Amino acid sequence: MLDALNSIRLLDILDILIVSFIIYRIMLLIRGTRAVQMLVGIALIIIIYFLSGKFELQTLHWLLKTFLGSILVVIVILFQTDIRRALTQIGKTPFATAGKVGNREVEELVRAATYMARRRIGALLVIERETGLRDYLDTGHRLDARLKAELLVAIFLPASPMHDGGVIIHKGRIHSSGCLLPLSQNPAIDKRYGTRHRAALGLSEETDALVIVVSEETQQISLVEKGRITVYHDEKTLTAALRQLMAPQKTPTRMMRWFSARKSTAPHA
Structure with missing residues (x-):
């Protein structure tokens, strides 16, 4: 031994x-x-x-x-889907930013989502982050427009020819609408969720995108990330969550915490 x-x-x-x-x-x-x-x-x-x-x-x-x-x-x-997701995670660069969506864009997204929720207008808003969404951008109608709440509402009105599918926000702009997203095949998904939520889950399982889902049936606004759905009931908490996710704070490493502790306990001259 x-x-x-x-x-x-x-x-x-x-x-x-x-x-x-x-x-x-x-x-x-x-x-x-x-x-x-x-x-x-x-x-x-x-x-x-x-x-x-x-x-x-x-x-x-x-x-x-x-x-x-x-x-x-x-x-x-x-396991082709899981292998593709794993390779995507490995291929991420640690120096990439979370995306060019600032406070103004976040406010426009929240304003549009809350307006549509009150009026029972279903919507699917995708925010691109580190993982490119070119495969899904090409399935929709290219707009390349400034991110405005009024334009998002107009896109998702039931009478609009572009209301089906999702809108993808690329570099802080409305890149495309009517984009087709992959449906999640997870059997554990709650049965009350429909196609829109399954599409949001499917995309978040394969990429690091953030997806805002507005349900016309329940008037709920959900934020989907990494295969998880979180429901928000007011504008304030949704805005705070989006800002935190789009501009995450750097977590101090153990070495940085050690130096900080040493500095705070060092005797002052």
């Missing part, structure tokens, strides 16, 4: 930590999605494969062996 411990190198510990971190991130990525059930199904197939070999069930063993022989291709097909 001691010999085995003594033979462990620093690189071995680093290797274990890296693999553990990757597994942890994968678990966070697939939590609450269909990928969990699919992983359980694959695990059961593997268990049945070994049991069929042990009990000499030749036909079943051969079928499962043939299936598992192409398991990598099966995994890529089944």
Whole structure:
């Protein structure tokens, strides 16, 4: 036992930590999605494969062996959405900004959302952040207009030919309207949410975009981020949440906190 411990190198510990971190991130990525059930199904197939070999069930063993022989291709097909989302997260640059949406733009978005909620006008407002939304921008009608509450309301009026789909805010401007967004396939979504909320969840699961959803049925305003829906009941809290998310404060590192503590406790001359 001691010999085995003594033979462990620093690189071995680093290797274990890296693999553990990757597994942890994968678990966070697939939590609450269909990928969990699919992983359980694959695990059961593997268990049945070994049991069929042990009990000499030749036909079943051969079928499962043939299936598992192409398991990598099966995994890529089944988990293509999760793999794409993971690669997007890895590809993010730590130096990118959250997006060019200032206080004026936030106020216009909140004003439009609250106006439409009171008048039961459904809306889907997408705010692009670090992850580019070019694939979805190209599905809509390009406007490239200044962000104004009145224009957003006009777009989502039921009589407007552009009210279907979502409006994407790119660099603080209304880039496109009528954009088609991916529907979430998460089976755990509350049944009371309709297509508009599912589209917001689907986009937030694949990108880091912020999505404001206005429901014409409940008159509620929801903010969707990272696959989570938060309902806001007044303009003040919605404005504060948007400002915080669009201009997040930098979290001090442990080293910065240590230097700050040393500075505060240092004796004054």
